[in-house]
Amino acid sequence: MISLSASDESQFLERQPGAPEPEVHASVAPPTSDDGAAIVIDDLHITYKVFMERKNTLKNAMVKRLRGQQVNYREVRALRGVTFNVQKGKCTGVIGANGAGKSTLMRAVAGILPPSQGRIEIDGKVSTLLALGVGFNSALTGRENVVLGGLAAGLTRQQVTERFDEIADFADLGDFIDMPMRTYSSGMFSRLAFSVAVHMDPDILIIDEALSAGDAKFKDRANQKMAELMGHAGTMLLVSHALGTIQELSDEVVWLHKGKLIRRGDPKEVCQAYLDFLKVGDDSIVMEDF
Ligand SMILES: Nc1ncnc2c1ncn2[C@@H]1O[C@H](COP(=O)(O)OP(=O)(O)OP(=O)(O)O)[C@@H](O)[C@H]1O
Numbered sequence: 001m002i003s004l005s006a007s008d009e010s011q012f013l014e015r016q017p018g019a020p021e022p023e024v025h026a027s028v029a030p031p032t033s034d035d036g037a038a039i040v041i042d043d044l045h046i047t048y049k050v051f052m053e054r055k056n057t058l059k060n061a062m063v064k065r066l067r068g069q070q071v072n073y074r075e076v077r078a079l080r081g082v083t084f085n086v087q088k089g090k091c092t093g094v095i096g097a098n099g100a101g102k103s104t105l106m107r108a109v110a111g112i113l114p115p116s117q118g119r120i121e122i123d124g125k126v127s128t129l130l131a132l133g134v135g136f137n138s139a140l141t142g143r144e145n146v147v148l149g150g151l152a153a154g155l156t157r158q159q160v161t162e163r164f165d166e167i168a169d170f171a172d173l174g175d176f177i178d179m180p181m182r183t184y185s186s187g188m189f190s191r192l193a194f195s196v197a198v199h200m201d202p203d204i205l206i207i208d209e210a211l212s213a214g215d216a217k218f219k220d221r222a223n224q225k226m227a228e229l230m231g232h233a234g235t236m237l238l239v240s241h242a243l244g245t246i247q248e249l250s251d252e253v254v255w256l257h258k259g260k261l262i263r264r265g266d267p268k269e270v271c272q273a274y275l276d277f278l279k280v281g282d283d284s285i286v287m288e289d290f
Pocket of ligand 1: 048049050076077096097098099100101102103104105
């Protein structure tokens with residue numbers, strides 16, 4: 001059995017203090033051809049600016065700038081020259097320790113964060129748990145959010161109406177579908193986000209494990225649905241600390257560390273290199289699957 005989420009497993013994936021940094025593996029080379037790629041990521045840099053004002057707000061920083069005063073900020077280089085592509089119909093898993101840049105990469109591919117340098121090219125309609133989860137309005141009911149989410153993803157009102165029952169059945173929320181989403185548990189919230197995301201006929205599906213929480217029964221159905229989507233030649237970018245899930249679903253794995261791409265290639269080999277680096281045993285792969 002595989003699981004979508006293993007956030008509680010990350011405790012097993014801590015590096016030993018003082019362990020050396022991983023070296024960029026020699027086999028990491030820029031993609032030779034972008035032909036047939038659904039996602040092209042070329043020398044991608046993302047730098048966050050963290051404002052260091054006493055009252056640390058964007059408004060304060062803007063007021064200072066308008067007054068011609070110097071604005072103090074610190075730069076966090078979350079991604080530093082990442083290059084790889086994802087071929088149509090393939091699944092690429094993204095792994096790495098806390099703070100490696102995985103979520104930043106997902107947000108950039110989803111179009112939420114603009115590149116500071118480099119380029120991202122997307123060929124197809126992207127559906128992402130990130131964007132949809134963020135788009136939900138917790139004052140509205142699940143039903144209303146499904147309609148809004150569907151329209152935002154480019155479906156017509158009629159298409160949303162036609163798909164509504166399927167989306168609601170998959171999320172399996174019972175009467176809660178007509179309750180405001182602020183009354184939902186985080187698992188219920190994620191189930192609806194997942195259900196909406198996978199029913200939008202995405203060409204490219206971006207899944208960040210943080211939003212794919214759910215109970216074991218739902219995870220089983222979610223895994224089946226993902227396998228089904230992949231069967232329809234869907235392209236997937238999947239972030240997870242659950243290396244079992246990553247190996248099960250991915251055609252290729254990318255290992256990020258402190259914003260750099262360390263290794264890219266065969267899922268088993270890259271996961272093993274990552275585990276060797278973390279110096280944790282194979283048990284961590286097995287444990288997250290239960
Ligand atoms: N909004 C932000 N503003 C400033 N720095 C940020 C912001 N979001 C992330 N960072 C920084 O960027 C780096 C990469 O963070 P990111 O969340 O992408 O890592 P991650 O691999 O997803 O980590 P995790 O496994 O803990 O979720 C970290 O140093 C983090 O502190």
